[in-house]
Amino acid sequence: MENGSDKELLAAHVRGEPHAFSELLRRHKDHLWQTALRTSYSREDAADCLQDALFSAHRTAETFRAESEVRSWLHAIVVNACLDRIRRNKTRRAISVTPDTMPEAVEPRDAYADYELNLVVSEALFSLPDEQRLALVMTEMEGRSVAETALALGVAEGTIKSRCARARVRLQERLEFFRDPGNRS
Structure with a gap:
């Protein structure tokens, strides 16, 4: 299954194959982490948002519409998780630059x-x-x-x-x- 397309991996996950979602995340983890970092105010928020997003993607994989790319779908879930956290926090924290x-x-x-x-x-x-x-x-x-x-x-x-x-x-x-x-x- 490691050689399958992203859409095939997501479909396999929906069917209950245990390692399909892990392989999908392995392929896209760097991009998703960078997206969370660029959308969040701190590394800690980015990590929390990414975790929330991946949990959401795992749980709602059956809602994926095949007309878009899986990477775009995952990207949108991460962005939305970050924006939700920003809205919840309302107050902006100091920017983490080291x-x-x-x-x-x-x-x-x-x-x-x-x-x-x-x-x-x-x-x-x-x-x-x-x-x-x-x-x-x-x-x-x-x-x-x-x-x-x-x-x-x-x-x-x-x-x-x-x-x-x-x-x-x-x-x-x-x-x-x-x-x-x-x-x-």
Whole structure:
């Protein structure tokens, strides 16, 4: 069954084959983890959301409609779990940025500057409304097409385009300071 397609694995899971869902997750775990990280405010939230999403996918696999890809279906479940958690929490927590997530710098001053820049950009990104941030992350950071993003989020392509455009304008306003070369060290 390891060589089966994603749709075959999901169908096998629905029929009760014990290892089918595990194989499906093995194939997509990295992508799903990255999706949870990009959609959540912290690694802890991402882990909780991913766990909730996978439990939900496991439980509701029989509702999968074969006209979409299994990966897109799983992606949408993860995104929805993250958005549900954000709505439940209502209050935003501090952004988790650690030196481990930063690129290695040659000089200590560069490492601190990179860390600071990452903080500012992360803060600007997380200041966006959830719908705008998600559309922008999926199209710009994950490299998904507008059509794929629209399908995954269950909205029209025009909605994705307008959310991305609004997000870019807001980010540009928040990060205007960096356009002046004199402000960069």
